[in-house]
Amino acid sequence: MHKDTLTELSASLGARRISARELAEYYLERIERFDPALNAFVTVTPEQALKEADAADRRIADGTATPLTGIPLAHKDIFCTAGIKTSCSSRMLDNFISPYDATVVARLKDAGAVLLGKTNMDEFAMGSSNETSYYGPVRNPWDHERVPGGSSGGSAAAVTASLCSAATGTDTGGSIRQPAALTGLTGIKPTYGRVSRYGMIAFASSLDQAGTLTRSAADAALLLQVMAGFDANDSTSLPDPVPNYPDELQTPWEKLRIGVPENFFDDGLDADNAAAVRASLEVFEKLGATIKNVRLDHIHLSVPAYYVVAPAEASSNLSRYDGVRYGYRAEGSDDLLELYMRSRGEGFGAEVKRRILTGTYVLSTGYYDAYYLQAQKVRQLIAEDFARAFTEVDLLAGPTTPTPAFPIGQKVGDPIQMYLNDIYTIGANLAGLPAMSVPCGFVDGLPVGLQLIGPHLAESRLLKAAHYFQLETDWHRRLPAAYA
Amino acid sequence: MCFDCEFCAVPLTPEDVQKLCTLARLEIGPEEIGDLSAKLSDIVRLAGELQAQDTAGVAPMAHPLDRPQRLRPDTVTETDTRELFQQNAPLVEQGLYLVPKVIE
């Protein structure tokens, strides 16, 4: 049962081969058994899950069910959940009970999905290995000595180990795609603004976007169908109508022109990883796609541009955590400045502090033009490169990460090495483009991902390409032996 | 990396970092400051790579969406939920959030 995709579970629930309650109990039992070793969950909500499961069974019985009714899900702990601790894996919010639901949470709840719990992550989504969490690192189900990627590492590990059927994630610089690649999952980051950011705790507002970590593109289509769409509470939410993603998957294949950015295959990319990606391009050729090389002339500047823009926005977004209205407050501060300094100094971890200080620096007098403004101009150049490429091709394809999952502790001491993990994924965030990672092979027994990037609002095209790829391959069906 | 412009070359001294910490209201232990200064200097050097790019005449891109701000009608939609909100508050009295005395 836990080998099933969300799509298959949805069919079983619809056909009454299994009840939502049985399903919830089954996954809760797996969480109890496996999570102590994985540390994928920050909070598990059994009572609420079973209540929601029973409600789901009633909906299935009275015929008001949706394809997601009764599906056991987990939310990244960055999404606000009413009445449930919402920590962002930070000591700062360790005591924070959200009084409201994020739009994503509310929509999935309305569809009848069952929430099993909140998943571990890099603190405030700042990290690429899940090692910056206040609650400790998450283990990669394929190799417990290795990272699952980040920042949505808990969601990735939970789905990979079948502790839930699918999970939500957020992607500011690759935080859905990179962990998906390192754990053998399908991860999609939609177009900026396609999914509401309301109730999703902000890291970098002009880059953040919610998405999913699932076993297949078909599963992602079902979830995105519910998550996507206009939200009056988010000024940057797109009003454009949402296509029927699941139906679009079933439409016949049209000849795609796939562009391969040469500079994604430079010496930074692991040779075996590169080989796996090249091999998957042949699958698309067999499907009748034409492959053509393209150049993204400024993509090499995406990491420096990102590490100016993201920290700048983060330094401001995280100023609200001051120990006055909610969250961590240092004891015994009798002076206001001391209260601020200590509450924030003790409440935030090392990486979050580095990002806040970097952002404070690049926005400060004398440096704004040289760093922040220059980064915005480079961002423009990078976006124009993508726009130019999409006049010649329908999709871009390349690696998601430079290497497979790396050992826990290997890069945590070296921010620059850590930041370079996002070298292929950051571009899509800077340009606001939809992108996904699809399992495309293994290197030394560790999964690696193929990244697909599309033009604005091309989610259907991305999902369909991934779906047809997954009809031809079975990488996405492989499970870690310990969890099979 | 390029070290030929002031921005890439300049590292942050512990004094610079201490100033930033005050501006950002972050207490940093004296034992951390050295390592932190070194790491921030690396990050700032990485960011300094941007200097090598000629961006003359390029419009800065503040946001991925090139659309106008949407406006909401001027209607009151919120009701009083102070009690609920203040359950998260570290210190409240008579409905007010308390902080160490502010001097003006």
Added chain:
Amino acid sequence: MDWEIVIGLEIHTQLATRSKIFSGAATAYGAAPNTQACLVDLGYPGVLPVLNEQVVVMAVKFGLATHCQIAKRSVFARKNYFYPDLPKGYQISQYELPIVHSGYIQIPTSDGALKTIGITRAHLEEDAGKSLHENFHDYSGIDLNRAGTPLLEIVTEPDLRSAAEAGAYMRKIHELVRYLGISDGNMQEGSFRCDANVSVRPVGETKLGTRTELKNLNSFRFVEKAIEVEAERQIELLLDGGSVVQETRLYDPDKNETRPMRSKEEANDYRYFPDPDLLPVVIEPSLIESIRAKLPELPDAKRARFTEQYALSDYDADVLTSSAGLADYFESAAAAARTAPAKLIANWVQGKVIAALNEDGLEISQSKVAPAALGALLDKIADGTLSGKLANDVFDALRTGEGTVDEIIQQRGLKQITDSSAIEQLVAGVIDDHPEQAQQFRDGNEKVIGFLVGQVMKASQGKANPKQVNEVLRRLLLE
């Protein structure tokens, strides 16, 4: 050496919206602490701002009324600093691209001439909450009801040269925002506050001196007094060979002195950058035109029209246009009146009507005597039905709601006697009753006529038309 004072003002006026600038919480004044502070106002994790359309309309109204450019594209930025009444750790404001800019207004100067004051810009921003320092011993209490209330910050060029000019400018803006209906201008409630940038320089010097900023001046008088004492302080400082420090200062009305603001001493670096949660505000010409079309008549134009259309003196026009409400009252009374001249109506509005309002403690809009009733009443004076004295009585009857003008005249039988035969009877009677006074008049004693007129009026209980009585008396006495 003579000194010149150079002043620039920043006026913060709260916009009269129902809900806040970025949230659906109410803006009503005086609610219990933090009961009008929603998730967005409290800066909760994950919440986002959505702009209130009315603040855009109100800012455009102000821009059009002050000859400003309306920006086709304006941008909200974050001003970053930590303060307990600023929940997000940044204030959403406008920095490089304000919604309106480059305009002016004219103010009257002491010599009666008009002076043009440049308006650099007016931008939208959110207000902060309030810190209460009393009765919490070592703590301050934070009330965030005001957080997120829309503000229009109006910034002048350094064109003002005296405390009096600063006061005149502030009054002018205050009158304007109330005329436009974009702010209640209530200073006690802090809806209309002012910061003053003050510097001094020797007359003839073209370079500006070092300025200080006087914060939170919330009355016309304080603005003038604060500027006076601060200018004196700076001049004395310079005369003693000292130099002015650029700093933020507070005015203490009790001591009538200014002192540095301690909490603002630490040098701030606000790190402004475009707010990534909000997209640029785009204002189409069509919107500007529809707002222009609905713009009310502004004080200066109204004043000019009153002197022109109603042939009123500048003084009368000034008083009657001092508030839109009073002007409207006068115009509806004038419209209702058929024969009463505008001057008569103007006198009554400025006299009896305002006096009655003050007595009852009412606004003009709540006047117990409707403008139409006043018009009808004054027609009765114009056509001689009522004497001024009787009209006063009718006015008071109208105040106490005794009925319409005609009803009151009927019920009280106040109608003036103008029928000459009736008056001749009265006069004849009085002459018969006072033969020797009649004789004294015939013998040439002019003064005695007053006595006789008085007798006739008495006999008519004041209803006889005095002018007629006088004529008839003379005629009958000399027959």
